[in-house]
Amino acid sequence: MKILSIHDLQSIRKKAGQALSLREESNEIVAEKSCGLAVGTKHLQILVCGGTGCKASSSHTITDHLQKKLEANGISNQVEVITVGCFGFCEKGPIVKIIPDNTFYTQVTPEDAEEIITEHIIGGRKIERLLYEDPKTEKAVSDSKHMDFYRKQLRVALRNCGFIDPENIEEYIARNGYFALADCLLQKQPTEVIESIKRSGLRGRGGGGFPTGIKWELTHKQEADTKYVVCNADEGDPGAFMDRSIMEGDPHSIVEAMAICGYSIGASKGLVYIRAEYPLAIQRLKKAIAQAREYGLLGNNILGTPFGFDIEIRYGAGAFVCGEETALIHSMEGKRGEPTLKPPFPAESGYLGKPTNVNNVETLANIPIILTKGADWYASIGTERSKGTKVFALAGKINNVGLIEVPMGTTLREVIYEIGGGIKGGKKFKAVQTGGPSGGCLTEKHLDTPIDFDNLLAVGSMMGSGGMIVMDEDDCMVSVSRFYLDFTVEESCGKCTPCRIGNKRLLELLNKITDGRGTEKDLDTLSTLGRVIKDTALCGLGQTSPNPVLSTLDNFYDEYLEHVKDKTCRAKQCKSLLTYTINPELCIGCHLCAKNCPVAAINGTVRKPHAINPDTCIKCGMCMARCKFKAILVC
Incomplete structure (x- = not known):
């Protein structure tokens, strides 16, 4: 099948939209009762989370069992079982959602499938034991819209995750998918598209926070016979799974955004650099690319225009440093994954020496909806210098572990105590690490800090790609800084001396302290050496690697003193001091x-x-x- 005109695209949207109408309606209704076949509903849908976390807990088996039970009861023509992307509430997975009454079942097992069919689908009765129980009220909550976990979220980059079948291009089109691309190709000049992205205020979500529209503009202005669009899907932060979930739950948004970027900068080739550790994301991305080609949305003469664009997938071996754009480019070229000094920037000389635009997955996921709803709509969300929303992987000693998306400017307190549901086991909050190994550890005094690029930098941390790990009173901050530094030392490419040697010396000092052999002089050395590394390392990995050490020295100096003077660890985590x-x-x-x-x-x-x-x-x-x-x- 080939789509040759905007009218073909509109026809598919209309047809596929009818299948999605039940899910659209469920976003508006407030269901008080189950909506089963017994109470007159002609058609029901059962959405099952198909993200990596839930699949690891047998959600694919749940899907199979549900389908078999429907067939056994002769109602498979009245009820659809649909695999969708990540709902985000990973702590309570596997998730099963009934449409249209929006009943949200948590921690479902394959053995629950028969009861879901017989009780809810046929009998119209909710299964109380599978409903989420609010820890504050100890009452069951059946509708996800009434859960604190979702109440303060605004899903923009994650808009389709947990809503559409990621392997069905027509469901994506029904949600206005590829209409932003069509509008650009048929109605706008490349400079107009770039101006819209600039006006939206979108900044790179991979950690650097560079304005996306300006990056596109720089690449657009380069004169070259060939240009490239690169999607950075090399997500390597410990505990981070934002980009992976977007690719698993909404791969077509990445395909569409890359094509739009290609049109805007004058590129006909797209490359997705993804780590081979993400098999499900790779599978769904491959399928999305194949479907887009089949429907004429990739390839030559897209939508009957002269514009042609295609995408290839390149695999990474899991090197954290390859998240840095020049190291990533070298890896794709078959070279050692090492960063190079900038300038020249990839916009001037990137892949194979050609002008190259590099954006990460979350950044690209925002592009279609910005162009569909308008730059002013997006710019109205967030803070003055940090527009839009940010996706975080909320993990650690928190009740509601999962994937969240909040408007920029939301405070750490709101994320941890409202969305996150507070600290596990009623323990006392101690710190939150934002920005992964490149970020810093923030304390209780920082809980009212609005989350955006500038505020987090001002208090000694950073946004990073979106990892957020919460720690409680049982965590030793010296051990935490040692853990992150050990990771950085292992992942350093070794090209520059400050990172290769300096971080090794930092790690040796931390090992000395946690082994009970440290002195107060070592603490001064940690601080001095950490600041020298920040000022002299070649790339972002080295320049930010001392952040966990420096931030814990600033905020938990008393713990370091206890380790070196009293030879004790209050959290009882350092074995040598026990x-x-x-x-x-x-x-x-x-x-x-x-x-x-x-x-x-x-x-x-x-x-x-x-x-x-x-x-x-x-x-x-x-x-x-x-x-x-x-x-x-x-x-």
Whole structure:
């Protein structure tokens, strides 16, 4: 099938839109009762999360079981089972959503499929035990619109995730997909498109925050016979899964945005650089590209215009440094993934020496809706210098782990305590790491900081690509900074001395401190060396790598002092600073701890209190794990 005109596109939107109408209506209604076949609904849809997290918890098996139960009951022609992208509420997955009453079932198992069909679909009765329970009210909430997790979110980049079948191009078209591309090709000059992106205020979501429209304009102005559009899908931050979820849940938005960028800058070739660790994202992106070609939305003479554009996928091997655009380009060229000094910027000399525009996945996901709804609409969201929304992977010691999207300017407090539902187990909040290994650790005094590019930089952190890890009172901030620095040292390409040698020395100092051998002089060295690395490293990886160390020194200096002066770790995370003992009043001499000690460090006879030899103990914690009488003490 080939779409040759805008009228063909409109026909598909109208036809496919009818299939989506139930889902559209469910966004408007407030359902109080289940809407099953027994109460007169002629057609129902069951949406099952098909993101990586839920698939790992057998959501694909849930889909199969639901379909089989529908067929067994002879109602498969009245009820559709549809696999969609990530709903975002990963803590409560797998998610199953019933349309049109919008019932939101959480932590569903394959064994629940029969009950969902017989009770809800046929009987019209909600299954209370599968509904989300609000921890504040302890009441079941059946509709996702009434959950605190979703209430303050604004899904722009994630607009189609959890809503459409990502492997069905017609469902994307029904949501105005490819109409932004059609409008650009048929109604606008490339400079007009670029001006709209500039006016929207969209800034790069990969970490740098460079204005997207200006980057497009720089590439557009270059004179060359060949130009390239590159999608940076090399998402490597620990705990980050924003870009992956967009590609899994809405791959056509990336295809469309790349084609629009190609038209705007004068490129006919697009390249997606994606790490091979994302098999599901790769599968869905491949399918989206094939479908776009089949429908004439990639290839030659798109929508009957002279413009031609096509996309290829290139694989990365998981090098964090290849998230930096020049290192990424070198990797695609088959060279070692190392950054180069700029200028020249990729806009001037990029892939194969040609002008190249590089944007990350989330940045591109915003492009079609900006052009569909207008630059002024997008610019009305967010803060003065940071427009629009930002997607975060909210993880760590938080009740509602998941993928969220909030307007710029939302505070950390709102994200952690309202959307995130507060700290797990009622523990005390200690810190939040924003920006992944390149960011900083912020404390309680920063909770009312509005989240945007400038405010986070001002308090010693950064937006980064969108990782947000919450920590509680049980976390040692010295160990946290060591964890991130260890990651950076491992991922450094080694090209420049400050990063290759300087970060190694920083890590050695942190190891020395957590081993109980540190001195106060080491703390001064950490601070001085960290600032030198920031000022002298070649690329963004090296320049930001000391941030976790410097921010924890600024905000948790007392913990560092305890490690070097008192040789203690208040969070009891640094093994070398711990001492295991047995309380003789609680020990009954069951000998279980001694049997499980891997180094025979526990002495004692049966039915008499035991003792731990501190010289032999390796502080593995096995004794504490096995003791049934809480007789093992750690200090």
